[in-house]
Every structure is written in C-alpha cells, then in structure tokens.
Amino acid sequence: MTLIKSISGIRGTIGGQAGENLTAQDIVSCTAAFAAWMQKKGHAPLVVVGRDGRISGEMVSQLVIQTLRSMGISVVDLGLTTTPTVEIAVPEEGAGAGIIVTASHNPQQWNALKFLNHLGEFISAKDGEEFLALLNEPGAITYADVLDLGSYRKDGSYLEKHIGKILALPLVAVEAIRAKNFKIVVDGINSSGGFAVPALLESLGCEIIVLNGEPNGHFAHNPEPLPEHLEDLSNAVRKHRADLGIAVDPDVDRLAFVCEDGELFGEEYTLVAVADYVLKHQPGNTVSNLSSTRALSDVTAGYGGTYFASAVGEVNVVTRMKEVNAVIGGEGNGGVIYPGLHYGRDALAGIAFFLSLLAGNGLRASVLKSRYPSYTICKNKIDLRPGIDIDRLLLDLKERYRMHKINMEDGLKIDLDNGWIHLRKSNTEPIIRIYTESHSQVIAEHLAAKVKTDVNDILKGV
Numbered sequence: 001m002t003l004i005k006s007i008s009g010i011r012g013t014i015g016g017q018a019g020e021n022l023t024a025q026d027i028v029s030c031t032a033a034f035a036a037w038m039q040k041k042g043h044a045p046l047v048v049v050g051r052d053g054r055i056s057g058e059m060v061s062q063l064v065i066q067t068l069r070s071m072g073i074s075v076v077d078l079g080l081t082t083t084p085t086v087e088i089a090v091p092e093e094g095a096g097a098g099i100i101v102t103a104s105h106n107p108q109q110w111n112a113l114k115f116l117n118h119l120g121e122f123i124s125a126k127d128g129e130e131f132l133a134l135l136n137e138p139g140a141i142t143y144a145d146v147l148d149l150g151s152y153r154k155d156g157s158y159l160e161k162h163i164g165k166i167l168a169l170p171l172v173a174v175e176a177i178r179a180k181n182f183k184i185v186v187d188g189i190n191s192s193g194g195f196a197v198p199a200l201l202e203s204l205g206c207e208i209i210v211l212n213g214e215p216n217g218h219f220a221h222n223p224e225p226l227p228e229h230l231e232d233l234s235n236a237v238r239k240h241r242a243d244l245g246i247a248v249d250p251d252v253d254r255l256a257f258v259c260e261d262g263e264l265f266g267e268e269y270t271l272v273a274v275a276d277y278v279l280k281h282q283p284g285n286t287v288s289n290l291s292s293t294r295a296l297s298d299v300t301a302g303y304g305g306t307y308f309a310s311a312v313g314e315v316n317v318v319t320r321m322k323e324v325n326a327v328i329g330g331e332g333n334g335g336v337i338y339p340g341l342h343y344g345r346d347a348l349a350g351i352a353f354f355l356s357l358l359a360g361n362g363l364r365a366s367v368l369k370s371r372y373p374s375y376t377i378c379k380n381k382i383d384l385r386p387g388i389d390i391d392r393l394l395l396d397l398k399e400r401y402r403m404h405k406i407n408m409e410d411g412l413k414i415d416l417d418n419g420w421i422h423l424r425k426s427n428t429e430p431i432i433r434i435y436t437e438s439h440s441q442v443i444a445e446h447l448a449a450k451v452k453t454d455v456n457d458i459l460k461g462v
Contacts, residue, residue, distance in 0.1 A: 007128025011112035033134040035071035043096030050078035050086040051101035052251040053191035053215030072144030074151040082252035084346035090120035102251035105224035122315040176359040178205035183242045188213045191250035225256040238262040254334040255347035259366040268293040270334040277357040279303040284327035291435040292332030298373045311410030376441040380434040
C-alpha cells in the first residue's frame with residue numbers, strides 16, 4: 001500500500017493506515033491544506049471539482065467537496081467527467097482553483113487529487129511546495145463558522161460545452177469528418193472515456209462500437225493505454241472492419257490509436273500526427289518532454305519550426321510552451337496540448353485533430369504512420385528500495401557516460417549516436433523510469449538492458 005505527496009498532488013492506494021495510504025484522513029487534511037493555500041493566495045473562494053469513474057471516486061469526491069465547504073469555499077461539482085473538461089470549466093466559472101479526483105493511468109485500487117490553479121492549469125512546483133508546507137504548519141488551517149460555509153452546485157453541462165469548443169476550433173474539419181462516416185471502436189476502460197469519447201464521435205457523425213463502456217471503475221484491463229493492454233481493442237478493430245481504434249486512460253487526457261489493420265499506431269506518435277496536422281495549418285514551434293520521441297523534432301523541422309524539450313510533467317511542458325510560444329505540444333504518453341483550446345492534455349481535442357488529418361488526406365491510419373520517421377521507444381522501470389540515494393546514483397551514471405551529451409534538467413538524459421537514454425524518478429510511483437529510443441527496437445532494448453546493468457552494478461558497489 002502506498003501514499004505519495006508531491007508538488008503535483010496526493011496519490012495513493014485506498015484503505016489501510018492513515019499517513020501510509022490514501023485514507024479519509026489524508027484526503028481531508030490535504031484538501032484543507034489546499035483550501036488554506038488558496039485563501040493565503042487570495043484566490044476566489046470557489047473550486048470546480050470533477051472525478052473519473054473509479055470505484056472510490058464518488059467517496060473521495062464527497063470528502064473533498066465537504067472539506068472545501070467546511071473551509072468556507074463554494075463548490076461547482078461536475079461529477080463524473082474528464083480532466084480536460086475540469087480544466088476548461090475552472091476559468092469559465094471564474095473559480096480560484098480546481099480539483100480532479102483521478103489517479104490517471106494507475107490501477108483501480110489507486111486514487112488521487114490533482115490540483116489546478118485559477119487558470120485551469122496544474123499548479124506550479126512553487127505553489128505545490130507552498131501547499132505541502134501548510135500540511136505540517138501548526139495553525140495553518142482554520143475552518144469556517146456555520147454561517148460562512150461554502151455553497152454547493154452540481155453542473156453536468158460542461159462536457160457538452162467542452163465538445164462544443166472543440167468543434168468550433170477552425171482547424172477541426174467537422175464537415176469533412178462527417179462526410180467520411182468513420183467506423184471507430186472505442187475502449188472506454190470502464191471510466192469517463194466510455195461516454196465522453198462516444199459523445200464527441202457522435203457529434204462528428206461517426207459509427208461507434210464501444211468496449212468497456214460502463215463507468216463502474218472495474219477496469220477490464222490495466223488502464224494505461226500501452227500495447228500490452230490493447231489486444232482486445234486491436235481484435236475488435238479487425239472484427240468490425242473499423243477505420244480506427246481509440247484508447248484513452250480513465251480521465252481522458254492520454255490518447256492512443258489502433259490502425260485499421262489492428263496494428264498499433266503508437267502512443268508516442270499520437271502527438272507527432274496531431275502536430276503534423278496543426279503545423280501544416282499553423283506553423284510554429286513545438287514542445288514535448290525529454291522522454292518523448294525525436295520524431296516530433298523531425299516533423300517540426302520539416303515545417304520550418306523549432307522543437308524544444310522540457311522536463312517531464314504537464315506543468316513543465318506548459319511552462320516551456322508559453323516560453324517559446326509553441327502552437328502545439330504535449331507528451332509522448334499520448335498527451336496533446338493545444339493552446340488554442342486550453343493549456344492541458346486533452347484526448348478529445350487530439351481525436352478531433354487526428355480525424356481531421358485522416359479526413360483531409362484520405363489515407364488509412366497505417367499508411368499515415370508509415371510516412372513518419374521511424375523510431376522505437378522502450379519503456380522500463382526499476383523498483384526503488386528504501387534508502388537508495390537517487391541523486392548519487394544518477395551522478396555515478398553521468399560519470400560512466402561522460403563522453404556523451406548529458407542533460408540533467410530532469411533526471412539524466414544521455415544522447416548517443418544511435419539513440420538516447422533517459423532515467424528519472426517517477427512523481428507518481430516508487431520507481432525509476434527508464435526510457436530508451438533508437439531507429440531499431442533491438443538497439444533500444446540493448447540500451448535499456450545496458451543501463452539497467454550499470455544501475456545494478458552501481459547499487460552493488462561494483
């Protein structure tokens with residue numbers, strides 16, 4: 001059982017001992033500390049709250065809502081919805097913040113609170129540190145008198161508003177998509193994607209087959225949209241002779257496609273394809289994180305733009321996008337961020353752009369994929385034992401690879417002639433993530449095996 005408190009929020013497994021797992025006590029204390037942070041910053045005393053379809057979602061959401069009200073902060077409750085929908089609702093409501101109850105790609109026993117600022121964007125590292133400090137500061141939290149409790153309002157209209165904003169984007173080719181009458185299989189992973197993605201596709205005139213559509217939180221498979229979890233989706237695309245398969249994570253901010261032949265388009269290539277479409281109509285700069293494929297840099301250069309890398313994490317990508325005025329950005333995990341809509345990963349927007357691309361060029365998804373630079377990324381991890389000095393480990397690795405180009409903005413990124421290696425401590429799990437990329441899968445796997453051996457040697461003192 002696990003509890004992780006970080007600048008990006010609080011995340012853990014439901015049940016067990018307070019302070020060691022995500023219990024009611026931990027949820028209330030962290031929500032109260034966030035409310036105190038809002039009050040200290042002078043933000044409007046209104047919070048937009050939404051949740052994904054997890055088994056614990058309604059319970060956690062109610063704890064959050066009632067804690068906010070007890071602090072004198074009013075709540076607009078979107079109920080069962082998507083992360084990007086909450087992000088859009090916060091500024092629309094003039095709220096001082098937002099809270100999303102979701103553990104994103106983690107399995108069903110997990111849940112989390114994700115905190116948004118008044119712009120509907122994830123709070124910064126500085127804000128996160130201030131919030132965490134209030135958790136342990138005596139007297140930092142004061143609850144409201146009975147006549148000053150926050151109000152409560154439920155609003156289920158925001159998904160429709162969200163989809164309306166997407167359809168109104170000039171780059172979304174609504175009529176061209178409708179004319180194609182695409183047949184699409186959707187894996188809703190028994191969460192918000194089971195109704196949010198079909199709602200978008202219906203508005204675009206698509207024929208839809210839904211797998212795992214009931215948002216009951218009993219995930220039919222591991223909810224992270226990785227190849228090993230999408231076999232049923234691939235089989236369904238073949239069976240129904242569909243044009244496309246779509247997989248999202250439980251809160252609908254990550255996106256992966258399956259081609260018409262049942263083969264995976266590649267989660268890393270979601271952003272690449274969307275950027276290809278956007279840059280064709282809106283030239284400019286792009287951003288992704290250090291663990292994302294080089295293919296985005298190649299595509300960006302083809303349109304005369306400049307590619308920039310950021311540290312891993314949506315807030316870091318957004319910060320870099322604003323710095324370089326990027327027209328499109330995101331993360332290689334299937335996260336697409338389009339500033340013309342909002343600064344947040346949005347699978348629904350990504351779907352609309354991808355279908356616009358397919359409708360405009362008349363290509364099948366498999367043919368489209370073959371036209372992009374071919375890279376293979378291998379994603380591995382090492383479980384962390386208590387007492388491991390991560391910083392020392394990365395410095396030792398840096399010394400071993402000192403003859404190569406090194407970037408330590410976020411963990412350790414090693415650029416090699418035949419690919420790259422990126423190691424970083426996860427913000428959401430007690431692991432070190434290891435990403436490697438090369439033109440060859442064999443080489444990418446070899447790089448991963450080599451650096452794992454190096455890590456084990458260092459830990460053993462070899």
